[in-house]
Amino acid sequence: MINRKGLSLGRTAVLGSLLAAVALGTTGASAWAVSVPDQIRVALFVDLGSKYQSLTPAVTLNAAGGMKLSWNGIALASVQGGQSARFAVDGYRAKLLETEDLGSAVSVLKKVQASSNAAFITLLNKNDKPVYQVTEGNYASAAAASAALAKWTGAGATVGAQSLSAASVAGPWAVEAGPYASEAEASAAVSRFGAAGLDAFVARKASAAGAGYYVRIGQASDPSALAALQEAASASGQAVRIPAAGEAYVVVRNDVTLNGATGQAVPLYALPQSGGAALKAAPVGDKGIQALERSKRTYRGSMEISVLNNNLALVNELPLEQYLYSVVGSEIFQGWPAEAQKAQAVAARSYxxxxxxxxQIANVVDTTLSQTYTGMGGENAQAVAAVEATEGEVLTSGGKAITAVFSANAGGITADNLSEIWRNDTPYLASAAQSPDEGPQEGKLDWYKVALSGGQVGYIRSDLLEDSGTKNAAGIPLYRTTEADVAVRPGPQIVATVEPIARLNAGASVVVLDKVPEYTNYSWVEGPFTADQLLNSLNKRAKTKLTSLQTLEVSKRGPSGRAMELKADGTVIDVGVPDNLRGALGGIKSTLFEIEETGRYTVIGANGEKKEFPSGGSSLSIAGADGASVPAGSGNLFVLGAKGELRAATTSPGFIISGKGFGHGLGMSQWGAKGLAEQGYDYQSILQYYYKNVKIEKDGGK
Incomplete structure (x- = not known):
């Protein structure tokens, strides 16, 4: 078993350490020392390759008070309150269907949407009739779109639908007419080109004179098609040119994707893959902008839409302090003490x-890779008050804002960055501060780990069992259920979506193996895992792949007791920095854990010979009272140790991982900040306890 030193720390020790570190009520602030920007840019969707990817083929924005669209400060369009505007990339697409029947278009759309979120219906007017084109994807090349086209046609996505043209690859290559004096003139030109059977769309291009109106004709997949397209378009009697490659534009399509039932179109602004066209959507009024594809969240500030690495990018730009309203409200619970809320505000601002x-095009992202930001829906009055009470305050070290990372729950003791987490030399993230993190357990009952008569192992809440006062034949005390229909859970918690492994009648007998806290962010148990499950998970991170897994143990721990290294079958597993162990073990909550190897034990035979299991293919047999031996079979064994303790074991390698805390454990523990605030400590004291040798400095302009 692994030494659990440091996994359970009392509040008395925390109070003593804190009093020694910083006096109650000390501010530690020196005014006019740092410069805090007024604005922040938050990426909601962006493609940064291996560093970060949050992708969407389209963005749909709307605002209760309406929106103003602009291009590099040049007015582009207005969107009425409650109406939507969509944005996408003018890339390569698989054009699956062209039809005059909206119902057929919607039917094909739904088939494609079953496995792709990049399906669109575009409304055009061709030969004086409305026509609906169904396309899929935003691909970086014609070859990729062609492969997608073959997949969809091969899968029968258009079976039963009559198309006006053969399925093909649509691309961004087009010829151009204009400029026109107004949108009305450009739309009239679109109608003339459409009457000749050509795909035509209003387009916008920026110049010193403003955003002019143009018409783009065609959706060719190759520039070699442009000469013939120019000739066909010129036959309508209008001047048509082939634009230079790389010219920035925005093409406006009538999109019916979201309103297939009614056929109502909304404008879709398609930006070229080559970039150069960054659009801005600014709300009219203070009710914010809703982003449909970001869980329908509503955001303060403006939205910038652009293309990066061939994919759509959406960046929310807003005042930094208003951003923090949502971060504080999203990161910690409403109702927590004001001083904990203030500590969170300063840490989030500093980070x-x-x-x-x-x-690249943003300061932060909206996920926990930076810090959680959920827009206006994440705000609450307490969070706003905490941000305003600490306006402009920043944690600094060496005159610079620190990377004030924080975690949900440190499990009783914070981590050391240099040795235990990311191995960065950040002295202000040194171990190890004892942390009053027990809050999640308050009001929770313990659970008994029990063995049933059929050999199953599970958990029963402690208020549903009592000592029966009797023992079994092996002298093990028996407990009995106190109510009818008692659920035996696979873990020490109730999960509505997970069925119990058994239900017991009142008075049913069980053997208690252990007593554990309820599963929370402070104390948790994961598993049991089979060897194959962990082998697969470990190999996703291991630099040298494992071929088998018989044993797994923590072979090195850091100052706070967190795992720094694992050995599988006696060999160190290299997963990079120690924090990667969380993902390598299937996404466990923290690295403050221990591993129980249920298939690892020592058996002493009748002749006194010891045999270690697992042991190179050796099987385990059990001798009965009559002296006959039978194979142990598979599943659980119940082993009585030398000191009389009963343990659930398995005949093949198995693993249970139990631990403390949730997150990397560096810097401030959010639950610990709550605990300290409840004991009377102010936010400055809390911050200076969790971040070592830092100052709290204030923006000179705040």
């Missing part, structure tokens, strides 16, 4: 400021 332009 955001430390990132610079960490995501």
């Amino acid at each position: 955001a400021l430390s990132q610079g332009v960490g995501f």
Whole structure:
């Protein structure tokens, strides 16, 4: 078994350490020392390759008060309150269907949407009739779109639908007419080109004179098609040119994807893959902009839409302090003490400021890779008050804002970055501060780990069992259920979506193997895992792949007791920095854990000979009272140790992982901050306890 030193720490020790570290009520602030920007850029969708990817083929925005669209400061269009505008990339697409029947288009759309979120219906007017084109994808090349086209046609996506043209690859290559004096003139030109059977769309291009109106004709997949397209378009009697490659434009399509039942079109602004056209959507009024594809969240500030690495990018730009309203409200619970809320505000502001332009076109992202940001829906009055009470305050070290990372629950003790987590030399993230993180367990009952008569092992809540006062034939005390229909759960918690492994009548007898806290972010148990399950998970991270897994153990721990290294079958597993162990073990909550190897034990035979299991293919037999031996078979064994303790074991390798805390454990523990605030500590004291040798400095302009 693994030494659990440091896994359970009392509040008395925390209070003593904190009093020694910083006096109650000390501010530690020195005014006019740092510069805090007014604005922040938050990437909601962006493609940064291996560093970060949050992708969407389209973005749908709307605002209760309406929106103003602009291009590099040049007015582009207005969107009425409650109406939507969509945005996408003018890339390569698989054109599956062209039909005059909206119902057929919607039917094909739904088939494609079953396995793709990049399906569109575009409304055109061709030969004086409405025509619906169904396309799929935003592909970086014609070859990729052609492969997708073959997949969809091969899968029968258009079976039963009559198309006006053969399925093909649609691309961004087009010829151009214009400029026109107004949108009305451009739309009239679109109608003339459409009457000749050509695909034509209103387009916008920016110049010193403003955003002019143009018409783009065609959706060719190759520039070699442009000469013939120019000739066909010129036959309508209008001047048509082949635009230079790389010219920035925005093509406006009538999109029916979201309103297939009614056929009502909304404008879809398609930006070229080559970039150069960054659009801005600004709300009219203060009710924010809703982003449909980002869980229908509504955001303060403006939205910038652009193309990066051939994919659509959406960046929310807003005042930094308003961003923090949502971060604080999203990161910690409403109702927590005001001082914990303030500590979170300063930590979040410091973290955001430390990132610079960490995501190429944005300072931060909206996920926990930076810090959770959910827009206006994440705000609450307490969070707003905490941000305003600490306006401009930043944690600094050496005159610079620190990367003030934090985690949900440190499990009683914070981590050391240099040795235990990411191995960065950040002295302000040194171990190990004892942390009052027990909050999630308050009001929770313990659970008994039990063995049933049929050999199953599970958990029963402690208020549903009592000691029966009797023992079984092996002298093990028996417990009995106190109610009818008692659920035996696979873990020490109730999960509505997970069925119990058994249900017991009142008075049913069980053997208690252990007593554990209820599963929370402070104390948790995962498993049991089979060897194959962990082998697969480990090999996703291991630099040298494992071929088998018989034993798994923590072979090195850091100052806080967190695992720094694992050995599988006696060999160290290299997964990179220690924090990667969380993902390597299937996404466990923290690296403050221990591993129980249920298939590992020592058996002493009748002749006194010891045999270690697992042991190179040796089988285990059990001798009965009559002296006859039978194979142990598969499943659980119940082993009585030398000290009389009963343990659930398995005949093949198996593993149970139990631990403390949720997150990397560096810097401030959010539950610990709550605990300290409840004991009377102010936010400055809390921050200076969790971040070592830092100052709290204030923006000179705040």
